[in-house]
Amino acid sequence: MKTLTLPLLALLIACAACAQSSHLDKFYQQYNVSDQESPIDPSLLLNVSFSSNKITALHCLIIDGKKTPNAGREFRDLQQSLRADHFEEWFSIRKGEGRIALLSRDGKDSLEEMACLIVGDDDSGLFFHLRGHFTAADKAKIEAALQQHDSQ
Amino acid sequence: MKRILLILTIAITATSAFAQDDAIGRFFGKYIDDPRFTVVSVSPRMFRLMSKINWDTIPSDLKQTVSRLQSFRVLSTETTPGVFFREALTRIDRKEYEELITVRGNKDNFRFMIRATGNTIHELLMIAAAEDGFTLMSFVGDIDLDKISRLAADMDIKGMENLKNAKRK
Numbered sequence: 001m002k003t004l005t006l007p008l009l010a011l012l013i014a015c016a017a018c019a020q021s022s023h024l025d026k027f028y029q030q031y032n033v034s035d036q037e038s039p040i041d042p043s044l045l046l047n048v049s050f051s052s053n054k055i056t057a058l059h060c061l062i063i064d065g066k067k068t069p070n071a072g073r074e075f076r077d078l079q080q081s082l083r084a085d086h087f088e089e090w091f092s093i094r095k096g097e098g099r100i101a102l103l104s105r106d107g108k109d110s111l112e113e114m115a116c117l118i119v120g121d122d123d124s125g126l127f128f129h130l131r132g133h134f135t136a137a138d139k140a141k142i143e144a145a146l147q148q149h150d151s152q
Numbered sequence: 153m154k155r156i157l158l159i160l161t162i163a164i165t166a167t168s169a170f171a172q173d174d175a176i177g178r179f180f181g182k183y184i185d186d187p188r189f190t191v192v193s194v195s196p197r198m199f200r201l202m203s204k205i206n207w208d209t210i211p212s213d214l215k216q217t218v219s220r221l222q223s224f225r226v227l228s229t230e231t232t233p234g235v236f237f238r239e240a241l242t243r244i245d246r247k248e249y250e251e252l253i254t255v256r257g258n259k260d261n262f263r264f265m266i267r268a269t270g271n272t273i274h275e276l277l278m279i280a281a282a283e284d285g286f287t288l289m290s291f292v293g294d295i296d297l298d299k300i301s302r303l304a305a306d307m308d309i310k311g312m313e314n315l316k317n318a319k320r321k
Contacts, residue, residue: 088195090194091198
């Protein structure tokens with residue numbers, strides 16, 4: 001019996017670890033409560049899953065800092081979630097409270113995640129997060145698009 | 153015994169190399185979230201990607217310069233430039249960094265330092281305090297001073313014009 005208990009316990013712990021959602025998923029979950037319960041009013045929250053090979057999931061969050069007093073804290077929590085999930089920074093630029101960052105994380109089976117955070121001085125901001133299979137050319141296009149946005 | 157000594161020597165050498173990187177890293181880390189500072193950080197991963205992009209409009213030598221870079225960091229502020237300049241200087245281990253150029257005027261103070269092994273420059277560090285602010289900038293990688301100064305000129309980074317025609321002793 002003892003010989004069975006140990007592998008079973010190991011299996012249970014492994015399953016429990018796999019079942020744990022990422023910090024970023026937990027961050028999204030707080031918006032899944034009803035409007036009256038949620039302290040944050042995002043201007044846009046988009047969660048989409050795709051069956052295509054290229055992109056499997058897309059999350060987009062826009063918060064208007066003028067309408068949401070806690071917007072700054074939300075974006076700081078979001079950054080902490082990205083750090084806790086071990087997203088690797090590609091580049092970041094910050095001036096005052098305004099900042100832009102592009103990050104990514106390698107997953108299993110060449111599944112990658114890319115995240116981009118753009119926050120203005122008034123704490124208004126845009127965050128998007130893509131899960132999918134990205135080639136170097138795809139990443140270059142995303143980076144070029146962001147540079148264009150930044151220069152504007 | 154000899155083996156232990158060898159391992160110990162390697163460990164100490166490696167630790168001191170990382171410790172120096174940490175000194176500058178800690179300076180960046182200390183002010184990275186400070187709203188008084190403007191921070192730019194480009195990671196090795198970004199440079200790896202940039203080296204793979206097929207750039208038709210960029211001169212090949214410039215592309216080569218970028219492909220040899222590993223990281224690029226800038227920290228700048230308009231607040232108390234002299235104070236931050238002195239703080240940055242105290243954090244640098246003079247045994248690791250070789251002073252390349254010093255420019256000192258009435259109101260400006262520029263220091264260019266390099267970290268090198270033999271003829272290979274691994275890091276170029278600029279510490280600058282001028283009337284309008286303090287800037288700390290670090291290029292890490294396989295560095296060609298002439299090409300880096302051209303790259304910096306294209307990026308319009310103040311102070312980097314002092315690097316033009318710089319040669320190691």
